Amino acid sequence: MLIQLAADEPQSPLLPVWPEIFIGLFAIGVVYSAFHFKLLPIINRALDERREAIEGGIEKAEATQAEARQTLEEYRTQLAEARHEAARLRQEAQEQGAALIAEMREEGQRQREEIIAAGHAQIEADRRQATETLRQDIGRLATDLAGRLVGESLEDHARQSRVIDRFLDELEGRADTAEAAR
Numbered sequence: 001m002l003i004q005l006a007a008d009e010p011q012s013p014l015l016p017v018w019p020e021i022f023i024g025l026f027a028i029g030v031v032y033s034a035f036h037f038k039l040l041p042i043i044n045r046a047l048d049e050r051r052e053a054i055e056g057g058i059e060k061a062e063a064t065q066a067e068a069r070q071t072l073e074e075y076r077t078q079l080a081e082a083r084h085e086a087a088r089l090r091q092e093a094q095e096q097g098a099a100l101i102a103e104m105r106e107e108g109q110r111q112r113e114e115i116i117a118a119g120h121a122q123i124e125a126d127r128r129q130a131t132e133t134l135r136q137d138i139g140r141l142a143t144d145l146a147g148r149l150v151g152e153s154l155e156d157h158a159r160q161s162r163v164i165d166r167f168l169d170e171l172e173g174r175a176d177t178a179e180a181a182r
Helices: 002-008 018-150 157-181
Strands: none
Touching: 018 157
């Protein structure tokens, strides 16, 4: 009867219809239960995995960044050591080059002095040989000339040597006097 009365009377739009409310609440409860017990754990698990992946990625990134910093410091240290070693090697090479140049100069100086000494010795030997040759030639010429002037032969070797030596001594004395006068 109540239902019939309710069906006959016009309803106020402000009053709820109770069967629709119960059906709506039941449907909301079913949807909520499905979301809460089935879908929400899957979503939470996916979010947790995502959060763990992000946190793990951040930790890995921080570890990688720390490792990169350490590697960079090692690289900088090695680079500084390499530069220091290169500077040391360059300095040693310059010192060795300077020592080699000095050694070569000394060797060149020694060789120059040997060449000069050999040249002086050769000049002295040539001078002696020229003097001896000149003495012989002058002696022969002087003997021939003296023999012609005196009219007799000066073939005696001892006499010839004395005449030649006296003549050459006079020439050397004149040459020394001329050089001293200059």
